[in-house]
Amino acid sequence: MIFCTIPEKDFTQFEQNNKYGNFFQSVPRANLRKKMKYITHLVGVKANKKVVAVALIVEKQDHEAWIQLGPILDYTNIELLDFFLKEVIVYAKAHGIVMLEIFPPIVIRTRRVDGSTIEEFDCSEIFNTFNKYGFQHEGFTIEIENKANRWMFVKDLSGLKNLRDAELTMNSSTRKKLHKTQRELEIKALKDKSELPEWRSALLDSNNRNHISTRDVKYFEDMWDAFGENIVFIEARRKDNNELVSSEVDIFHPNEMVAFVAGTIEKNKHFNGSTAIKGWNIEECLRRGQTRMNLYGMKGDFSANNPLLFFKNGLGGFTEEYIGGFRLVLNKKQLFINKVKRHLHIGKN
Numbered sequence: 001m002i003f004c005t006i007p008e009k010d011f012t013q014f015e016q017n018n019k020y021g022n023f024f025q026s027v028p029r030a031n032l033r034k035k036m037k038y039i040t041h042l043v044g045v046k047a048n049k050k051v052v053a054v055a056l057i058v059e060k061q062d063h064e065a066w067i068q069l070g071p072i073l074d075y076t077n078i079e080l081l082d083f084f085l086k087e088v089i090v091y092a093k094a095h096g097i098v099m100l101e102i103f104p105p106i107v108i109r110t111r112r113v114d115g116s117t118i119e120e121f122d123c124s125e126i127f128n129t130f131n132k133y134g135f136q137h138e139g140f141t142i143e144i145e146n147k148a149n150r151w152m153f154v155k156d157l158s159g160l161k162n163l164r165d166a167e168l169t170m171n172s173s174t175r176k177k178l179h180k181t182q183r184e185l186e187i188k189a190l191k192d193k194s195e196l197p198e199w200r201s202a203l204l205d206s207n208n209r210n211h212i213s214t215r216d217v218k219y220f221e222d223m224w225d226a227f228g229e230n231i232v233f234i235e236a237r238r239k240d241n242n243e244l245v246s247s248e249v250d251i252f253h254p255n256e257m258v259a260f261v262a263g264t265i266e267k268n269k270h271f272n273g274s275t276a277i278k279g280w281n282i283e284e285c286l287r288r289g290q291t292r293m294n295l296y297g298m299k300g301d302f303s304a305n306n307p308l309l310f311f312k313n314g315l316g317g318f319t320e321e322y323i324g325g326f327r328l329v330l331n332k333k334q335l336f337i338n339k340v341k342r343h344l345h346i347g348k349n
Contacts, residue, residue, distance in 0.1 A: 003084070008027045011054050020075070021072055021253065025056050028230070029056060043091060052074070057092075063096050063098045064097070064338065066147055069105040069148055072105070101138075101147065102130075102326045104326075105322070106121075109320075151320070152294055155315055171313075174315055177275045178275050180272065185236045185237065185245060196224075199247045201265070230251060234248045248260075252290065
């Protein structure tokens with residue numbers, strides 16, 4: 001086996017045909033990150049001239065780097081994982097990376113809405129392999145995280161033919177809301193980037209309520225360019241006055257549809273625009289032949305204090321709990337300097 005850089009075409013072919021493939025580990029994602037002034041590395045492993053593993057490494061200007069929901073490889077092949085980790089450390093050191101975080105696309109548990117376990121998977125060999133090379137596990141966190149969410153809500157569309165079939169898998173409250181939105185709201189996909197500022201206003205309204213910053217319009221314009229026909233910007237509007245209710249951006253990958261970010265105008269929350277868009281999601285997935293609808297990140301909180309979980313659960317589905325992140329410090333001195341610089345920068349603000 002050899003560790004090497006992987007050409008974009010070969011990277012895409014392997015990633016999109018592997019069960020662990022996902023848009024975070026894709027060439028379009030690399031192109032988006034490059035526009036955002038990150039350094040990107042498309043690397044992997046070849047055996048007998050055949051690609052057997054790939055990973056997108058994203059590196060900040062301070063040379064801290066991470067692999068988000070990767071690498072993409074056969075995780076039952078511990079020898080391959082071992083080789084990848086050994087060689088990616090050599091590669092990272094050679095490129096001056098001071099810290100490397102890896103968030104494998106491995107589910108350790110699936111859970112019901114009450115948090116009880118549906119299925120649990122033995123990941124001890126994976127933990128042992130990371131430990132062998134000095135990686136520290138970052139813990140079984142419950143918060144929504146920027147680099148890689150540890151909790152995702154998924155709806156399986158296998159065997160469903162249409163929205164009516166899907167409605168039978170929802171709870172009665174969600175079905176009623178969906179039927180009401182069909183009378184009151186219109187769902188449409190944006191046709192031009194000039195529509196993005198108003199579309200973004202729903203995200204901005206939601207994020208301001210939750211004290212979360214919102215990406216600027218240019219970020220979404222860059223997403224539009226990077227993902228092309230595989231990204232859709234959706235909005236729900238009132239039929240009576242065309243007023244915006246909710247917005248969402250969906251990314252379509254051969255393995256799944258991901259509802260990446262979404263928001264709702266506060267004064268229009270009672271119109272249930274998010275529910276209406278989820279109905280559109282289901283129909284579009286079925287039209288494209290996709291069977292996995294990933295409603296993306298959420299807190300690993302199964303109490304009544306997590307309304308997002310109960311909203312998503314109303315659609316019928318389950319929660320995936322991922323293995324989490326592994327961190328390896330490669331240059332302690334420079335990492336400390338990075339932290340001091342960030343602290344000083346924050347202080348100036």
